[in-house]
Amino acid sequence: MPSATPAPKTIQQCVAARKGGPFQMTTTQYPVPGPDEICIRNRAVALNPLDWKNLHQGMMVESWPCIFGIDTAGVVEVTGKNVTGIKAGDAVMSLAGHGGRAGAFQDVTTVPANYACRKPAAWTFEQAATVPLCYLTAVSAIIKGLGVPLPHLREAPKNNEPNLDDLTSPITTTKQPELPKQPVELTSVLILGGSSGVGASAVQLLRHALPELVIITTNSPEHNDRVTQLGATACVDRTLGGAQLVKAIKQASPNAKGVDAIIDAVAGALDGNGAVFDSFRDDGPKLYSHVMTGAKVNVPNGVKGATVYGRMAFQVEGGEAAMARLFDLVDAGKFKLPLEVEVVGKGLDVIGSGLDKLKAGVSGKKLVVSL
Template sequence: MQLTTTQYQAIGKGGPFAVVSVPKPTPGHNEVSIRMEAVALNPLDWKKLYFGAMVESWPTVLGIDGAGIVEAVGEGITRYKTGDEVFSLFGHETKAASFQEVAVVPEHYVAKKPGNISFEEAASLPICYCTAGSAIYYGLQIPLPFLPDGTTSGPQPKSILVLGGSSGVGASAIQILRLALPSATILTTSSSKHHVYLESLGATQAFDQKSPSLIEDIKSATPEGKGVEMILDAVASSASQKDIFDTLSADGPKEYSEVFTGTPTLVPDGVKRHVVYGRKLFETPGGQNVMTALADLVRKGDYKIPIQVKNVGSGFEAIGPGLEELKAGVSATKLVVTI
């Protein structure tokens, strides 16, 4: 039996990376051990690497998204067995991070991979879906009707604006909002080349984020032209576009849900600001079902891969250059690596 496993360790702040052999972790109670087949790269990964964000000590292992095959299960696990194809959100601590050969995560982070998507596509899903769901449920208090045992009562706004619709979180939020609010006016901003696609995901209308008439155009598209009731900001757009709050209806609830990015933002008086993180979604009523609900939606075709998936290479050595590409900037694209 193999007693060691391989980690792609960041040796220190700013790098370099090293491929290191370590003892193979054993799953504990209600934990699942996953042999990685594919990982996705996220902005949090390069922010950890270059700024040390959320890193307690070096060396460390990064990676918060991935998919693979169940290697072993701990005591209390009945939902999964060795050999199952799964995808998962991964953790911040070394044994639970995804940039390694075998990782161990809590059972509720895991779901069986739908047969209609690849390991690479599955790896691209978890954190964007969880962050969008958290922004909707915690930031705007809108219930998620597809979540078993979840809250069923809450606000039902008639209009909402998603800033950064072509980001992974933004495109996820559009789909979740359409499931939660079938008849609402869901507006979004992005580059014009993404408009048709975002409308196919469920947006009522998409607007050019750089248009000089953006504020007026958004308000004109809302019921009675009064403006939107709520804003979900997936990419800290308000930091550079401070007049975006003028799209809010003067007599509406003025709710603003902001995905935490580390970018400082200022919110006008009278606007209710809620800063959200992806993992908080597991704390909702029904939170233990967050990932399995996602798998069901994908399996049924009710939730699409939010943005283009680009494979930047195979093997651990492709991760470092992939993070450099991500840091330099990509548009409407999720970078993944086949392990």
């Protein structure tokens, strides 16, 4: 039902005026949602590597000034006339987008309703804000990069999600997705970057989809406990490098023969000039699912490479409801908060210093700004 909530007339935005910054605070009119959109009053926004890459490298920036921020959690204030499953007052977590009104780094973000789902009650706004992009990217990496279907995208809708039948968005479909006729049969997957947000999400989704799968990750040893609790079979010290890294990965793989597939969440294949490609099983499918990081990885002959990104998750069968299905997974205890969360401060004006901290490097945690 469209909301009648009276909204303030103006909002504050944190705007990157030009490449490299600085950010400036500006005031603009309160947005009007499209028929399938919602306006979210942001309570917390996550800081993602893509944000500082956009700021300093203009990685995905079409024009300046630009509003960044890809992840948010907050409270819905206004809904478009076609939106039925989410209403004003709902606490949600949502993918955002950069550029203008869809960016997260402002008071109110306007996105398609299916970018959002209810915030799990057990998660704070700060925790919830760290999840959508990493989860959606992991979905893409598994389905588009490895050809492995994810069962949670096929499960029957619960009552707690947008009514997708009522949306008129071109990405909406009312059909239940079909699994591929012959899903790729994998016995082992290596995840480069098991303690990254994307990697820790992929571990959980793969474990749920393929309970018997051998999942090996690379990460710093201090994160082994957390990554194995999320579902990894074995963790390999990512600092080993080159031949030592490959040896350790092979030792952890079935019959020490190597892995069937790799999800590279962190451009880890660049370490040791691509040595990690020697971790493949000789007679295996040799799939390489490469999360788009901005770094170029040369994929050797004989390896089937695919580059993936977060928004791709909405394009897979069942993916239009990927966020609603995330709520169900969390609710069923099958998807846990991937990483610890560090709140770097409160207010739009701390986003710049927070991104500086992120660019300097983080280990096994997501940085968040409270609003």
